[in-house]
Amino acid sequence: MSHHFDALVIGGGVVGLSVAWRAARRGMKVAVIDPAPASGASHAAAGMLAPVSEVTYTEEPLLRLGLASLARWPAFAAELAEDGGLDLDYRADGTLDVAFGADDLAALDELASFVEKLGLPAERLTGRECRRLEPMLAPSVRGGLLAGGDAWVDPRRVTRALLTALERRGGALVRCRVAGLETAGERGAATGAGPAPGPAAGPGAGSDAGGAAEAGVLRVTGVRLATGETVAASRVILAAGAWSGTLEGLPPEAAPPVRPIKGQIMRLRSPSPMLRHCVRGVVHGSPVYLVPRGDGEVVVGATQEEMGFDTRVTAGGLWELLRDARELVPGVTELEVADVVAGLRPGTPDNLPLVGPTSVPGLSLATGHHRGGVLLAPLTAELCLGETDEELSTICSPLRFHGQPRFQERR
DSSP: OSSSEEEEEEESSSSHHOOOHHHHTOOOOEEEEESTOOOSSSOOOOOOEEEETTTTOOOOOHHHHHHHHHHHHHHHHHHHHHTTTTTOOOOOOOOEEEOOOOHHHHHHHHHHHHHHHOOOOEEEEEHHHEEEEEEEEEEETEEEEETTTEEOOOOHHHHHHHHHHHHHHHHHHESSOOEEEEESSBBBSSSSSSSSSOOOTTTTTTSSSSGGGOOOOEEEEEEEEETTTTEEEEEEEEOOOOOGOOOTTOOGGGGOOOOEEEEEEEEOOOOOOOOSEEEEEEETTEEEEEEEEESEEEEEOOOOOOOOOOOOOHHHHHHHHHHHHHHOOOGGSSSSSEEEEEEEEEOOOTTTOEEEEEESSSSSEEEGGGGHHHHHHHHHHHTTTOOSSHHHHHHHHHGTTTOOOOOOOOO
């Protein structure tokens, strides 16, 4: 293995692998370091590419990121399928958001109005029209909103394809734990606050950003592996999801304010396809969704639990998922259970991801995507490589938290 890279990516989930694959396609010398790639939140994810149906009135910046990344998904999927040699089960058949009672219907009307003002595709439906689209829906469904632009993909296929594509493009995969960051220089030697928010400036972006990489200034130069071996790089990209803030040697001023948010998911097996669209609803005050796969599988999710780094699958969590899914599609209780899993999403204080150079030269972030890691993977790769506009880069720049006390996990 070479001991100097243009970029080292810490974390082998869908985000880290996407960044590395795109970097390798550009001819960069890149490696991903992860002891068990594609086994974390990406393995548990449902793969919804649904910025429209998940929009809220207070999250327009996140919606803009989601729409920008969704627009990139068709080309991203086609290129990845070619490089990775695997069908991703990418489908763009839309999301059907359904309502049961008067309050739910009123909320859908507000959402439809909001989406219409933004010029986004959505169609208000009656209960009968919903059941015409999805005959397996419960008779109690009284209305719905069809977000025809939404899509979904199988994240497990995506990460498998990314691993193959990375290798074919000359990228390296190091199956080892990162023990810490390697640094040079001294903290406090820089005179400024770090690079200004904005797009990275190409392959070495973040390494000399803002003129901060003067002699003696603290900078990240590589990583130290659990084996004791050190690997040098012009740039280190931290994409370790919920664990991104736990890395030894991480300069406090660059530590990402992420916390783990647990999500439990079920995969059910149907002898024949049960749904044509992704179906969502709010049941007992909690959102629930059902995502169909091309092989007949149905993904049911997901809980949202502030439980620290607990990844246990619990009887209570699964019961809630089945109870709520049954309200939408009663037939799910007859399906075979294929898999149950829990993953940890990386949440941030403002629900926006952290992507781009930090205040420490040589260190960039690609984390904090919460529920949107799969959706935002194509855009995140472009942001990390300086291939998109400054406006989008500014929205998710890690420097928006620069100078603030590090967000502490609730205990």
